[in-house]
Amino acid sequence: MTTLxxxxxxAVPTPQRPVTLADIARAAGTSASTASRALSGRGYVxxxxxxxxxxxxxxxxxxxxxSARTLxxxxxxxxxxxxxxxxxxxxxxxxxxxxxxxxxxGYQMLLLGDNSQIEEELEAARVFLAMRAAGVIMTPVxxxxxxxxxxxxxxxxxxxxxxxxxPCDAVLVDNELGAREATQHLLALGHRRxxxxxxxxxxxxxxxxxRGYHAAHEAAGLPMDPDLVTLxxxxxxxxxxxVTALLDRxxxxxxxxxxxxxxxxxxxLRRRGLRLPHDISLVAFDDLPWMEMVEPxxxxxxQPTFAxxxxxxxxxLSRTVEVDRPPRVxxxxxxxxxxxxxxxxxxx
Amino acid sequence: MTTLxxxxxxAVPTPQRPVTLADIARAAGTSASTASRALSGRGYVxxxxxxxxxxxxxxxxxxxxxSARTLxxxxxxxxxxxxxxxxxxxxxxxxxxxxxxxxxxGYQMLLLGDNSQIEEELEAARVFLAMRAAGVIMTPVxxxxxxxxxxxxxxxxxxxxxxxxxPCDAVLVDNELGAREATQHLLALGHRRxxxxxxxxxxxxxxxxxRGYHAAHEAAGLPMDPDLVTLxxxxxxxxxxxVTALLDRxxxxxxxxxxxxxxxxxxxLRRRGLRLPHDISLVAFDDLPWMEMVEPxxxxxxQPTFAxxxxxxxxxLSRTVEVDRPPRVxxxxxxxxxxxxxxxxxxx
DNA sequence: GCCAGGTGTGGAAACGTTGTCAGCTGCAAA
DNA sequence: TTTGCAGCTGACAACGTTTCCACACCTGGC
Numbered sequence: 162m163t164t165l166x167x168x169x170x171x172a173v174p175t176p177q178r179p180v181t182l183a184d185i186a187r188a189a190g191t192s193a194s195t196a197s198r199a200l201s202g203r204g205y206v207x208x209x210x211x212x213x214x215x216x217x218x219x220x221x222x223x224x225x226x227x228s229a230r231t232l233x234x235x236x237x238x239x240x241x242x243x244x245x246x247x248x249x250x251x252x253x254x255x256x257x258x259x260x261x262x263x264x265x266x267g268y269q270m271l272l273l274g275d276n277s278q279i280e281e282e283l284e285a286a287r288v289f290l291a292m293r294a295a296g297v298i299m300t301p302v303x304x305x306x307x308x309x310x311x312x313x314x315x316x317x318x319x320x321x322x323x324x325x326x327x328p329c330d331a332v333l334v335d336n337e338l339g340a341r342e343a344t345q346h347l348l349a350l351g352h353r354r355x356x357x358x359x360x361x362x363x364x365x366x367x368x369x370x371x372r373g374y375h376a377a378h379e380a381a382g383l384p385m386d387p388d389l390v391t392l393x394x395x396x397x398x399x400x401x402x403x404v405t406a407l408l409d410r411x412x413x414x415x416x417x418x419x420x421x422x423x424x425x426x427x428x429x430l431r432r433r434g435l436r437l438p439h440d441i442s443l444v445a446f447d448d449l450p451w452m453e454m455v456e457p458x459x460x461x462x463x464q465p466t467f468a469x470x471x472x473x474x475x476x477x478l479s480r481t482v483e484v485d486r487p488p489r490v491x492x493x494x495x496x497x498x499x500x501x502x503x504x505x506x507x508x509x
Numbered sequence: 510m511t512t513l514x515x516x517x518x519x520a521v522p523t524p525q526r527p528v529t530l531a532d533i534a535r536a537a538g539t540s541a542s543t544a545s546r547a548l549s550g551r552g553y554v555x556x557x558x559x560x561x562x563x564x565x566x567x568x569x570x571x572x573x574x575x576s577a578r579t580l581x582x583x584x585x586x587x588x589x590x591x592x593x594x595x596x597x598x599x600x601x602x603x604x605x606x607x608x609x610x611x612x613x614x615g616y617q618m619l620l621l622g623d624n625s626q627i628e629e630e631l632e633a634a635r636v637f638l639a640m641r642a643a644g645v646i647m648t649p650v651x652x653x654x655x656x657x658x659x660x661x662x663x664x665x666x667x668x669x670x671x672x673x674x675x676p677c678d679a680v681l682v683d684n685e686l687g688a689r690e691a692t693q694h695l696l697a698l699g700h701r702r703x704x705x706x707x708x709x710x711x712x713x714x715x716x717x718x719x720r721g722y723h724a725a726h727e728a729a730g731l732p733m734d735p736d737l738v739t740l741x742x743x744x745x746x747x748x749x750x751x752v753t754a755l756l757d758r759x760x761x762x763x764x765x766x767x768x769x770x771x772x773x774x775x776x777x778l779r780r781r782g783l784r785l786p787h788d789i790s791l792v793a794f795d796d797l798p799w800m801e802m803v804e805p806x807x808x809x810x811x812q813p814t815f816a817x818x819x820x821x822x823x824x825x826l827s828r829t830v831e832v833d834r835p836p837r838v839x840x841x842x843x844x845x846x847x848x849x850x851x852x853x854x855x856x857x
Numbered sequence: 858g859c860c861a862g863g864t865g866t867g868g869a870a871a872c873g874t875t876g877t878c879a880g881c882t883g884c885a886a887a
Numbered sequence: 888t889t890t891g892c893a894g895c896t897g898a899c900a901a902c903g904t905t906t907c908c909a910c911a912c913c914t915g916g917c
Contacts (some may be wrong), residue, residue: 162820162839162840162841162842163683163839163840163842164837164838164839164840179638179661181821224635224638224639225639226580226639226641227576227636227639227640228575228576228577228580228585228640228641229576229580230577231576231809232574232576232577232580233726234837237576239619246605247601247603247604247605248602248605248815250598251599253595253596253598253601253605254596256595256620257594257595257596257601257622260595260620260621260622261622264622269619269621269636270619270620270621271587271617271618271619271620272604272608272618272619272620273608273612273617273618274605274608274609274612289618290527290572291572291574291575292576293574293575293576335511389663424798425734427802429806450772450799451798451799451802451803454775454797454799454802454803455802455803455804456803456804461782469598472510490512491510491511491512492510492511492512493510494510494511494663
């Protein structure tokens with residue numbers, strides 16, 4: 162790291178005290194009340210006074226003090242968002258969708274990461290409470306955070322999975338459907354030993370994906386080898402070992418139930434020199450750009466991630482209007498994208 | 510999209526009015542001043558009273574009102590962050606680094622996207638001003654936003670590129686060095702017709718990368734064909750056409766100066782059936798995971814993106830302590846990662 | 858000539874916190 | 888006995904906004 166030399170800088174012009182409503186009022190010869198009405202646009206103001214105040218505000222570069230407003234109105238235009246891991250593209254896209262929808266509506270996103278840690282999630286909830294956030298959107302880790310928020314009257318939307326104990330909105334993906342289609346696809350190709358890699362949580366997302374895997378087998382009237390279902394610890398230093406262990410049980414296909422597991426599996430396969438789809442088939446849950454770029458492409462269940470984020474934001478904002486609407490749980494549908502990583506198993 | 514039926518829900522327990530300092534004080538039989546001192550930990554409080562107040566606060570689930578505090582103290586623990594596009598992995602990683610460092614220090618990140626639009630960036634600056642943000646970190650698009658902020662006394666750190674007209678901190682990557690190494694690598698392999706794809710901006714990042722490309726040629730005493738330098742419009746619907754046009758000029762290698770251009774180029778090459786590195790070589794600026802996963806891997810200039818984000822946050826926070834420290838511009842070094850996409854040009 | 862109601866205005870009281878300040882208690886030093 | 892001071896406390900005034908309220912001015916209809 163280098164530190165560049167600084168050119169002799171023009172002095173920073175006096176950092177003046179911020180302009181307040183009172184300043185505007187004084188300059189325009191009115192009271193603060195009138196200035197407030199003129200600039201916020203509610204209540205009677207004569208066109209004359211309004212015009213004058215708007216001009217003065219513009220001229221002085223008035224920026225309303227958000228804390229004062231929030232303090233008075235008991236609510237802000239900030240929406241809290243908690244995701245597990247911004248580094249994961251899934252969460253990043255989710256956040257991007259949320260941010261876009263919020264910004265269009267004049268709201269801002271305060272983005273915090275828990276690292277899938279309940280305490281950090283709870284801490285985030287406290288921060289949002291402290292700021293009187295207009296609402297909170299989260300990929301939940303535990304139920305406590307949402308309970309705390311809902312009890313205090315803060316609107317909550319859960320995203321991607323459902324954990325709340327108190328009623329709140331949620332936007333989910335039909336995980337069971339996606340997993341069932343993925344599994345069916347493999348079964349239809351003739352696979353009978355399909356390894357499942359899934360994170361060992363109680364989250365509805367992972368549970369749903371497991372259920373889809375089972376449902377597909379049952380619907381086809383085919384037996385399952387329980388040894389082929391591999392539960393991986395959430396923090397996961399040892400994911401690779403799990404993948405290796407699963408391979409030792411000789412599956413002809415693997416269904417990796419999230420993008421991280423899929424990537425890990427793909428790397429292990431590559432290192433071992435196993436060729437897709439000749440030696441083994443692979444399906445991923447959650448389609449990422451790289452899955453289309455590698456050769457062969459990875460068959461994957463594509464989630465409408467960005468749309469989920471947008472929808473969550475919309476749902477949250479709608480609640481600021483219809484306060485007492487009963488909680489709504491929406492499910493968006495994933496789609497199976499078939500690529501080259503899946504084919505009929507090699508003849509035994 | 511489906512809406513799931515809602516189970517008959519337990520009524521939400523009365524959303525009670527938030528607990529205030531006054532409530533705590535009353536319950537503990539002290540004044541609000543004493544309660545404030547006890548909970549914030551500055552000023553004299555008897556151990557006895559402190560203990561009592563802490564317990565009451567805990568029992569009632571007290572959450573201090575951030576707006577009131579901000580209003581009074583004229584500064585908040587929120588740091589504004591503006592990035593061009595959260596969907597781009599580069600910016601997502603940057604944000605992740607910033608968020609991590611901020612959270613460790615007890616600050617929060619308010620993340621806004623401009624879409625590389627000056628007006629949206631300016632709007633974001635106004636929002637931060639309104640919230641009395643402790644500081645702002647941005648990948649700048651124009652100079653106006655940072656000028657506005659700096660004039661109002663808000664600390665600004667520019668990231669990835671430098672545009673500010675008023676003095677402020679910055680954390681950059683040595684773009685010229687990275688581009689020079691990439692180009693040198695190609696020259697050393699024997700390439701003499703190296704196409705450059707770069708976005709047509711005045712940003713120091715893109716300018717630096719262009720400069721590195723030129724510098725490498727000059728250092729080697731080799732001529733450049735100006736036709737091989739392709740400037741692509743920033744919004745870029747027509748990037749593909751530019752790539753195609755560049756290919757028609759028969760370069761033996763292409764240096765794509767950001768990850769989007771690299772991806773676009775890669776796709777065009779694939780569609781045309783051109784094989785890396787046999788038919789053409791490719792180097793990318795900004796290494797992303799997929800570049801290591803495709804076959805062959807893409808030789809790329811890897812930026813310490815996450816570290817840049819962290820460092821920017823640290824620099825910003827350090828300024829809250831040393832207020833009058835002269836502005837500092839730091840440059841982190843990228844490293845060239847050589848992979849299979851580059852080789853000597855096919856004998857003509 | 859009076860009242861009703863629409864317009865427009867400013868004073869003042871919030872919102873919840875922090876910080877200043879004066880004042881209280883003891884207790885030790887003068 | 889006074890003085891000083893450390894330890895501790897509560898009143899009170901901010902911070903900048905919004906909002907309720909009272910009031911003042913009109914106009915038009917009785």
